[in-house]
Amino acid sequence: MNEHTVKAFDADIGELRGLISQMGGLAEEQIGKAMLALQRGDRALATQVRAEDKAIDAIEAEVERLAVRIIALRAPLANDLREVVAALKIASVLERIGDYAKNIAKRVPLIDDTGDRIEPISVLPAMGRMASEMVHDALDAFAARDSDAAVRVCESDTALDDFYDSIFRTLVTFMVENPRTISQVAHLLFVAKNLERIGDHAGNVAEMVYFAATGTQIADRLPAKS
Amino acid sequence: MNEHTVKAFDADIGELRGLISQMGGLAEEQIGKAMLALQRGDRALATQVRAEDKAIDAIEAEVERLAVRIIALRAPLANDLREVVAALKIASVLERIGDYAKNIAKRVPLIDDTGDRIEPISVLPAMGRMASEMVHDALDAFAARDSDAAVRVCESDTALDDFYDSIFRTLVTFMVENPRTISQVAHLLFVAKNLERIGDHAGNVAEMVYFAATGTQIADRLPAKS
Numbered sequence: 001m002n003e004h005t006v007k008a009f010d011a012d013i014g015e016l017r018g019l020i021s022q023m024g025g026l027a028e029e030q031i032g033k034a035m036l037a038l039q040r041g042d043r044a045l046a047t048q049v050r051a052e053d054k055a056i057d058a059i060e061a062e063v064e065r066l067a068v069r070i071i072a073l074r075a076p077l078a079n080d081l082r083e084v085v086a087a088l089k090i091a092s093v094l095e096r097i098g099d100y101a102k103n104i105a106k107r108v109p110l111i112d113d114t115g116d117r118i119e120p121i122s123v124l125p126a127m128g129r130m131a132s133e134m135v136h137d138a139l140d141a142f143a144a145r146d147s148d149a150a151v152r153v154c155e156s157d158t159a160l161d162d163f164y165d166s167i168f169r170t171l172v173t174f175m176v177e178n179p180r181t182i183s184q185v186a187h188l189l190f191v192a193k194n195l196e197r198i199g200d201h202a203g204n205v206a207e208m209v210y211f212a213a214t215g216t217q218i219a220d221r222l223p224a225k226s
Numbered sequence: 227m228n229e230h231t232v233k234a235f236d237a238d239i240g241e242l243r244g245l246i247s248q249m250g251g252l253a254e255e256q257i258g259k260a261m262l263a264l265q266r267g268d269r270a271l272a273t274q275v276r277a278e279d280k281a282i283d284a285i286e287a288e289v290e291r292l293a294v295r296i297i298a299l300r301a302p303l304a305n306d307l308r309e310v311v312a313a314l315k316i317a318s319v320l321e322r323i324g325d326y327a328k329n330i331a332k333r334v335p336l337i338d339d340t341g342d343r344i345e346p347i348s349v350l351p352a353m354g355r356m357a358s359e360m361v362h363d364a365l366d367a368f369a370a371r372d373s374d375a376a377v378r379v380c381e382s383d384t385a386l387d388d389f390y391d392s393i394f395r396t397l398v399t400f401m402v403e404n405p406r407t408i409s410q411v412a413h414l415l416f417v418a419k420n421l422e423r424i425g426d427h428a429g430n431v432a433e434m435v436y437f438a439a440t441g442t443q444i445a446d447r448l449p450a451k452s
Contacts, residue, residue: 064311068297068307068311071294071297071298072297072298072301072307075298081294081298085290085294089318092315092318168412171412172408172409172412175401175405175408175412176405176408179401179402179405182398182401182402182408183398186394186397186398186401186412186415189412189415189416190415190416190419193416
């Protein structure tokens, strides 16, 4: 590549990274708002989360167009190509994370429609914060090309999985003791599951960051997972 | 493009289509096997489904490498580029569908561990077949570049969603009447949800097929969905 091409490529990559970071910020915000809507039974906020998901989808489409243009026009090699493909995949994962936040928001009116107080709802926001932090840390690792930070994200995923298992048991116990609430608590099971999946996807982003930064798979650095 | 380039491009696209169709076949098979494992409480089959998911992941990686190579070497324009990008995205959706089948398989040992007979498990395989057929039809639409078939796939998604709602109510009613089984039936809720998501993703594939074939969004041809 001549100097001009290198500069143009750097500018394109900078734009790509900017879009990813914007998507990530939105995804985190959406998780936070969805959990707040759930906790407060705030249907208006839930509706807003559902509407704002479209903004994330739109940025994903932009990332896709830009990545294809970079590959086609700049024909990047090895490391650079790996980074463009990573950005493309990370955008697709962030779009999924946005979907999970939207799914949580969709359940707000389904949970809130009776007078029964559902005690275990109070533990979910902490799980939401943990999942949202994982997304944040995975994107920080991407921005800093930091493979060690990526490893730490994958390690927190184990803690989130344990949190999920504990919440699952709590919710089932609550259902057994309060059969009137089963149908609403079933929705909370899905919320917890969505948060656990968000953590999985943050872990996937971390894996891609690790691969883009090192050219090797993170699995070789982590203990085997079931 | 000169004649040589056109031929090389056609060969590449043919290979890409072959890989997608192979992934789709595997994904359908995985759904079928996961549902059979669930119905029979067959843990060995469930373990096999979990192991075979890696084959789908491997083909996705191959699709990605090939698509990037096509874009970089052949610099396809407009329609052709749209098709390559569609293949890339369809592969990513099929990988997700494979994950859902794997998730269903993972629940087999969790459901099967008590002597309680869980009646409503018997309605799930029909839902599994419906979801699997949607995947099949979406890929047929892709292979035939058939935008009308794509529209039909999106229409069946509404029927699958209704099926899901009915199963959700059945399962919750069963929980209320058989509180001892709540924790296992909760896993069945997730199975039903996974099948519903598979249908959503088949619908997404159909949307991409429609867009690749017509250059317009399918939403303009379908009634608005909540």
